[in-house]
Amino acid sequence: MSEKQPILDVRDVSLHFGGVRALSNVAFQVNRGELFAIIGPNGAGKTSMMNCISGRYSPTQGRIFFKGQDITGLPANRRTEVGIGRTFQNLALFGHMTVLENIMVGRHHLLRNNFLTGSLYWFTGARDEELAHRRAVEEIIDFLEISPIRKATAGTLSYGLRKRVELARAIALKPDLILLDEPMAGMNQEEKEDMARYIVDLNEEWGMTVIMIEHDMGVVMDISSRVMVLDFGQRIALGLPDEVINDPYVRKAYLGEDDTPDEPLPPPSVPPELAAVAEANAARRAAR
Numbered sequence: 001m002s003e004k005q006p007i008l009d010v011r012d013v014s015l016h017f018g019g020v021r022a023l024s025n026v027a028f029q030v031n032r033g034e035l036f037a038i039i040g041p042n043g044a045g046k047t048s049m050m051n052c053i054s055g056r057y058s059p060t061q062g063r064i065f066f067k068g069q070d071i072t073g074l075p076a077n078r079r080t081e082v083g084i085g086r087t088f089q090n091l092a093l094f095g096h097m098t099v100l101e102n103i104m105v106g107r108h109h110l111l112r113n114n115f116l117t118g119s120l121y122w123f124t125g126a127r128d129e130e131l132a133h134r135r136a137v138e139e140i141i142d143f144l145e146i147s148p149i150r151k152a153t154a155g156t157l158s159y160g161l162r163k164r165v166e167l168a169r170a171i172a173l174k175p176d177l178i179l180l181d182e183p184m185a186g187m188n189q190e191e192k193e194d195m196a197r198y199i200v201d202l203n204e205e206w207g208m209t210v211i212m213i214e215h216d217m218g219v220v221m222d223i224s225s226r227v228m229v230l231d232f233g234q235r236i237a238l239g240l241p242d243e244v245i246n247d248p249y250v251r252k253a254y255l256g257e258d259d260t261p262d263e264p265l266p267p268p269s270v271p272p273e274l275a276a277v278a279e280a281n282a283a284r285r286a287a288r
């Protein structure tokens with residue numbers, strides 16, 4: 001893959017559930033090394049988009065390319081193998097297992113050797129492999145500063161710590177692209193600041209490309225390189241955080257603001273057809 005090629009290329013993806021259009025012709029590209037945020041009101045299609053990228057859902061229409069490969073039909077477990085990791089909006093940890101075990105589970109499919117080769121532990125390279133796994137897990141534990149809780153049962157931890165352990169498990173495979181679905185939801189300010197720092201470090205120091213759904217606009221503005229706004233399953237804006245948040249059409253559609261009642265709106269930074277969508281959506285919302 002060339003450096004210039006986007007790591008992810010989403011081409012005109014639509015996703016329908018019966019009559020519900022969760023996504024309509026959404027297209028965007030994410031470059032290697034970006035920290036890309038997806039924002040939008042409840043039900044806008046953000047999680048649906050993540051699920052299409054991770055393979056949980058198959059788009060009704062459109063294609064998704066990752067590192068130049070068409071992954072549209074690839075099952076979710078194969079997407080993990082090609083380098084896509086994810087966390088979930090609602091925690092998906094094994095509550096009865098320890099922190100260490102949860103992270104080891106994240107690396108499980110990397111183990112070439114398993115119980116069948118167990119008896120040949122010393123001869124098949126299984127021992128070297130296990131040591132390499134342990135080193136990788138230790139590196140993650142250090143990075144996320146969870147060493148003191150390594151033996152704690154995941155279900156007994158605070159919500160903020162469980163979110164951090166979930167992140168640890170998702171990065172255990174060292175994915176090239178990590179999808180974070182509301183990584184700071186339910187956290188207090190201090191936990192949010194910690195999580196934001198880990199995400200930035202993952203991106204800058206570990207070189208992981210990040211796509212993040214986040215409702216906290218302060219965090220989005222602070223750490224994202226670019227932001228895409230979805231509304232009613234449609235992309236209504238895409239650009240630098242400042243551009244997007246100051247776009248009057250986004251403010252109107254997403255934040256429900258209209259602070260320019262007496263003057264015509266300035267030309268939108270989004271294409272006119274998307275601005276029209278934003279206008280129509282704002283009207284739909286007002287009529288609800």
Ligand SMILES: Nc1ncnc2c1ncn2[C@@H]1O[C@H](COP(=O)(O)OP(=O)(O)OP(=O)(O)O)[C@@H](O)[C@H]1O
Pocket residue numbers: 017020021022040041042043044045046047048049
């Ligand atoms: N499995 C499903 N079956 C039916 N409808 C679904 C399913 N998943 C999502 N939808 C619908 O698709 C639309 C988009 O939902 P989605 O969860 O992607 O939005 P979202 O932007 O992530 O919202 P939130 O911020 O509330 O999580 C909604 O109308 C939702 O009800």
